[in-house]
Amino acid sequence: MKSVLIKRFLLACFLIVAASALTFALVAAAPGNVAALIAERAAGPGADAEMIRKIGDELGLYDPLPLRYARWLASAATGDLGVSLRTGKPVAEEFAARIPMTAALLGGGGLIAFLLSLTLGIAGAASNGRLADRVIHGFSLVGASTPNFFVAALLVIVFSVTLGWLPTFGTSGFQSWLLPWATIALFPASVLSRVVRVNLQEAMSRPFATTGFAKGYTRSSVLLREALPNIAIPYLTTFGAQFTLMIIGSIVVETVFALRGVGAFFIDAIRFRDFVGMQSTLLLFIIFFVMTNLLVDIICMLVDPRIRRARSA
Amino acid sequence: MTSQVEPLYAINDLVIDLYAATVSVRAVDGVSLHVMPGETVAIVGESGSGKTVSTLGPLGLLPEGVTVDVRGTAKAGGKDLVGMASARLSQMRGAYFGVIFQDPISALNPMLKVGPQLAEQARRFCGLSHEAARKEAVSLLARSGIPDPEDRYNRYPHEMSGGMLQRAMIALALAARPKVLIADEPTTALDATVQAQILELIRQIQRDNDIGVILITHDIGAVASVADRVVVLYAGQVAEEGSVLDVLTSPVHPYTRGLLASVPDFRAEDRVEAHEIPGLPPNQIKLEPGCRFAERCEHVEPQCRVERPPLRTIAAPGTPHRVACPVVIRREGIAVQ
Ligand SMILES: Nc1ncnc2c1ncn2[C@@H]1O[C@H](COP(=O)(O)OP(=O)(O)O)[C@@H](O)[C@H]1O
Ligand SMILES: [Mg+2]
Numbered sequence: 034m035k036s037v038l039i040k041r042f043l044l045a046c047f048l049i050v051a052a053s054a055l056t057f058a059l060v061a062a063a064p065g066n067v068a069a070l071i072a073e074r075a076a077g078p079g080a081d082a083e084m085i086r087k088i089g090d091e092l093g094l095y096d097p098l099p100l101r102y103a104r105w106l107a108s109a110a111t112g113d114l115g116v117s118l119r120t121g122k123p124v125a126e127e128f129a130a131r132i133p134m135t136a137a138l139l140g141g142g143g144l145i146a147f148l149l150s151l152t153l154g155i156a157g158a159a160s161n162g163r164l165a166d167r168v169i170h171g172f173s174l175v176g177a178s179t180p181n182f183f184v185a186a187l188l189v190i191v192f193s194v195t196l197g198w199l200p201t202f203g204t205s206g207f208q209s210w211l212l213p214w215a216t217i218a219l220f221p222a223s224v225l226s227r228v229v230r231v232n233l234q235e236a237m238s239r240p241f242a243t244t245g246f247a248k249g250y251t252r253s254s255v256l257l258r259e260a261l262p263n264i265a266i267p268y269l270t271t272f273g274a275q276f277t278l279m280i281i282g283s284i285v286v287e288t289v290f291a292l293r294g295v296g297a298f299f300i301d302a303i304r305f306r307d308f309v310g311m312q313s314t315l316l317l318f319i320i321f322f323v324m325t326n327l328l329v330d331i332i333c334m335l336v337d338p339r340i341r342r343a344r345s346a
Numbered sequence: 347m348t349s350q351v352e353p354l355y356a357i358n359d360l361v362i363d364l365y366a367a368t369v370s371v372r373a374v375d376g377v378s379l380h381v382m383p384g385e386t387v388a389i390v391g392e393s394g395s396g397k398t399v400s401t402l403g404p405l406g407l408l409p410e411g412v413t414v415d416v417r418g419t420a421k422a423g424g425k426d427l428v429g430m431a432s433a434r435l436s437q438m439r440g441a442y443f444g445v446i447f448q449d450p451i452s453a454l455n456p457m458l459k460v461g462p463q464l465a466e467q468a469r470r471f472c473g474l475s476h477e478a479a480r481k482e483a484v485s486l487l488a489r490s491g492i493p494d495p496e497d498r499y500n501r502y503p504h505e506m507s508g509g510m511l512q513r514a515m516i517a518l519a520l521a522a523r524p525k526v527l528i529a530d531e532p533t534t535a536l537d538a539t540v541q542a543q544i545l546e547l548i549r550q551i552q553r554d555n556d557i558g559v560i561l562i563t564h565d566i567g568a569v570a571s572v573a574d575r576v577v578v579l580y581a582g583q584v585a586e587e588g589s590v591l592d593v594l595t596s597p598v599h600p601y602t603r604g605l606l607a608s609v610p611d612f613r614a615e616d617r618v619e620a621h622e623i624p625g626l627p628p629n630q631i632k633l634e635p636g637c638r639f640a641e642r643c644e645h646v647e648p649q650c651r652v653e654r655p656p657l658r659t660i661a662a663p664g665t666p667h668r669v670a671c672p673v674v675i676r677r678e679g680i681a682v683q
Contacts, residue, residue, distance in 0.1 A: 238410050240447060241455040244515075246407055248467060249440015249522065251433055262457035338502040339456060 034341070038331065045327045049319055050106070056315040057102045065306045068094055070118055109316060119307040127298060127310070128317065134204070135294035138286065139279050141210055142217035146275065149222040154229020155261070158237070159253050169226065176223030181282050185216045185289040202291035213290045217282045221275035228271045229264060236260035265336045273329030277322045353421075354558040355443075355526045356380035360418035362396075362403045366411070373399040375582040376418075381526060381558035386549070388573035388590070389562045390605065392627055396582040397562045401528055404428055405439050422526065441471045444519030444527045446548075449535040450511035454503040460514045461487065461499030467521035483521065490517040491547055509540035516547060520555070527552070530562045541565075545572055566609045570594055575665060578602050581628050581638035584657060588667030598660065598669040598680060601639045637670075645673050659683045 068089035076084060089095055093104065108115070114124035153169045160166035192212060193201040200209045236242060237260050245259035246252075283296035291297075295314060302310030334340045362374035374396045381387045389397045402408060404420030404427045420427040423442055427435060439445075447453040454460065464483035468474045474482055480499075487495035490513040503511055512532060519527060529548060533541035549572045552559045561573060569576050569590060577587040578599065586599040597603045604623035625642035628634065636651040637643070643650070650673065660667045661681040669675060675682060 234410075240409075240449065240452040243407055243409060244445075244447065244453045244455070244518075246436070247405075247439055247443070247445040248463070248518070249436050249438075249471065251436045259455050259458070263455070265457070337457075339504045342502060342505065 034334070034343075037334070041327055041330060045323045048323045049316075052319045052323070053106065053316050054102055056319065057105065057312060058098060060308055060312050060315070061098060061101070063308075065308070066094075067118065067308050068092060070306060074118075105312070109313070114313040114316075115309040117302070117307055117310045119301060119305040119310060124310055124313040128295065128313070131293060131295045131298055132317075134292055135280075135283055135287070135296060137210065138213055138217060138283055138292060138294060138296075139276070141214040142221075142279055142282075143276050145214055145218040146221040146225060146279075147272065149218065150225030150229055150272075153222070153226035154233060155256065157226070157230040158233035158256055158260075161234075161252075166230075169230070173223040173226045173230075176219045177227070179219070181216050181220060182285050182289060184219050185212070185286060188212045188215055189289075202289075204292060213286050213292060216289070217279055217286045220282065221272075221279060224275055225268070225271060228268055232264035232267050233260050236263045239263075266333050269329055269333050269336065273325055277325045280318055280321055351382060352424075353380035353382050355420070355422045355560070357400065357404060357420040358418055360400055360404065360416070360420060362399050362417075363415040364399070364408075365413040365415070373582055374403065377579065377582070377584055379577050379584070379587070381560050383525075383558055384552070384556045385575065386552055386559040386561055386573045388569040388576040389560060389579060390564055390566070390569060390576060391579035391585075392564070392605075394627055395579040397579055398530055400579070400582075401560055401562065402445070402530065405443060405445075406432070406435050407439070407445065440467070440522055442525050444522065444524035446512070446515050446519050446527070446529040446532045448531040450515045451503065451508060451535070453515060454511060454518075456503055459500055459502055460506070460511075460518075461501070464518055464521040467518065471522035483517075486517040486521055487514065489551075490514065490520075491543070492517070508536055509543070512536060512540070512544055513547065516544070516551070520551060523555075524557065526558045526560065528560045528562070531564070532561075533563070533565065533568065541568075548572065566594070566606065578605065583638055583654075584668070584670060585639065586667075586669045586671075587657075588660075589665040592662065592665070592667045598667075598674050598678075599639075599671045600643050600645055600674060604642075645671075645677070647673055649673075 066085070066089075068085045071088050072085045093101060096104075105115075112125055114128070116122065117124050117127060120127065153173065157166045157169040160169075189201055189212065192199045199212055201212075203209050233256060237256065241263075242255055242259055245255035250258060280296070283294060284300050285296075286292070287294040287297035288300055295317060298310060299314040299318075301307070302314060356378075357380070358378045360374050360377045361372065364371045364373050377396065377400045379387065379389070379400070389401065391397055399408065403414060403416060406414075406427075408414055416428050418428060422438060425438070427438065430438070455463075461480075461483050464486055465476075465479040468482040468486075469476065469479040472479075472482070484495045484499055487498055492498050492510055492513050498506065498510070498514070503514075506514065512535075516532075527548070532548065533544050536544060545568050548559065548561070551557075552572075561568065563569060573590050575588065576590050576593045578585045578593065578601065580601045586593060586597065586602045593602060594606065597606055601623070608622055623642055628638055628641060634640075634651070636649075636653060637646075637655045640646045640650045655670045655672055657668045657670045658672065658675060659682060660669060660675070661683050674680070
């Protein structure tokens with residue numbers, strides 16, 4: 034178990050390096066010139082070619098790509114992510130202010146998706162083809178096929194504009210988080226509730242479920258005691274995948290609800306050709322992806338006795 | 347068999363139709379059978395003959411996904427399981443019946459430890475305290491022939507061998523101190539060396555606890571060694587039933603005779619080599635009026651295809667010997683009551 038964990042961790046580190054190298058190369062290949070941008074800022078539209086060259090030389094922009102990547106990664110490892118071309122502030126400082134915002138969005142949304150999907154999935158399986166099951170199925174189909182900018186607009190129109198219950202944007206306390214959380218949680222909650230429902234149904238047709246009935250449990254008890262523990266692995270795996278996807282959702286949700294998080298920073302960086310900001314945010318996203326997956330893998334190993342106790346057998 | 351003793355489990359004129367997505371099957375067609383206290387009844391028949399559905403169907407223990415329509419009666423403890431409210435039926439399943447399934451590896455939940463499940467049963471149905479239930483569970487594991495039961499108590503199924511798991515399954519089935527034990531092919535999935543041990547364990551448990559055992563099997567050797575009575579099912583109907591001695595040594599129904607002849611080592615002096623019964627069991631989707639075995643029977647007469655052969659009781663002392671074949675009874679001049 035311990036050696037497996039070490040192996041997984043090393044693999045995760047390798048993945049981070051490999052993926053960030055790839056994104057570094059892609060961003061470097063994107064149209065636009067950092068030196069020109071800086072020169073323009075300094076001297077207005079009249080920046081001449083000489084000045085651009087000089088700035089580029091100073092920044093090492095004309096060095097070979099692998100060298101630039103190595104230099105960037107080394108300084109990133111020390112916490113120096115460079116200075117945002119858009120805001121003029123160190124990216125590390127931006128992140129320090131913005132990561133808590135995105136963490137709150139993803140944490141709340143993830144928790145809602147977790148609770149809602151389990152509740153709906155179990156309720157659907159318990160209802161087993163009757164009305165509640167079909168209503169929940171319908172909800173999850175709609176939820177999984179509605180883009181989140183549309184969900185956001187709809188929620189704002191209903192709860193903010195028409196009913197006036199909740200604020201349209203900003204971070205003024207718990208209430209202001211409800212609409213962003215609902216928006217970002219809808220898609221994963223819909224997908225995951227189907228995963229719960231389908232896997233529970235499959236588990237209920239397995240022989241151990243019949244044993245559960247033979248032990249004298251009612252159907253709902255068999256569902257919770259026998260079937261539910263058996264869907265832990267597929268559920269957690271899908272949850273991990275959905276949770277990482279929520280970072281993509283945060284780009285839209287933070288923009289729509291004017292949350293000053295990492296997602297909004299990323300989209301602004303793209304808009305303003307802030308290559309430094311873009312690069313750093315992508316690194317952050319990659320670390321989030323890889324570490325979430327590593328965490329899910331570890332949780333799955335701990336949850337499944339066949340893996341957890343593999344060595345004591 | 348005295349007349350005051352009630353059967354522990356008695357199904358009567360049971361008809362069970364199964365409706366799956368595209369087909370419907372009459373899996374059980376008018377079966378009656380019972381088990382008395384302290385008795386072991388074997389149910390034999392080819393795969394698909396309705397052994398599982400007829401015994402476990404009234405308990406509501408068929409896998410999900412098929413719609414089950416049950417008619418007739420299935421009496422246990424003075425109550426009819428057919429039409430019983432599902433909460434009460436669950437209670438009956440837990441308290442009155444213990445069930446052992448064919449494959450212990452798939453029948454035991456991979457995510458649950460073995461021992462605590464036993465303790466839970468003892469607590470729920472025997473009113474034991476938490477501590478007492480744990481002790482009872484360990485003792486049950488020990489009585490089921492599991493070495494080092496204290497250690498096994500906290501084991502998951504994947505940490506035990508198939509034979510040990512079947513012993514654990516037996517312990518689980520007994521944990522609520524049931525009146526009736528139903529063992530559905532309990533040795534089919536096990537190694538030959540373990541099979542005999544498991545059968546011996548079931549027999550010993552039956553003696554120790556004076557419970558009724560229904561043993562579903564197609565192992566004629568198992569029938570001979572542990573059962574008191576045997577019921578032969580063919581295509582959802584009873585072909586023949588009686589004491590093990592009567593049915594195994596003087597079978598009457600052509601299907602029973604074929605079944606015994608197809609066992610290689612049974613009555614080896616009579617039969618030099620095993621005979622297969624020619625043909626296949628009928629498709630139970632279309633319901634023919636006459637004898638289900640007619641298509642494969644060497645004694646078939648035109649009458650067989652028209653009328654369902656009634657179960658007749660052969661005149662003999664002791665346990666009634668019933669046969670659903672008037673043709674052989676007539677041809678061989680067997681006396682009936
Ligand atoms: N889950 C099921 N779905 C559809 N048909 C079934 C199912 N289980 C049993 N049957 C049908 O019911 C009949 C009796 O099956 P069963 O009682 O399992 O036979 P046995 O236990 O004697 O092998 C068979 O014709 C079989 O095809
Ligand atoms: Mg069967």
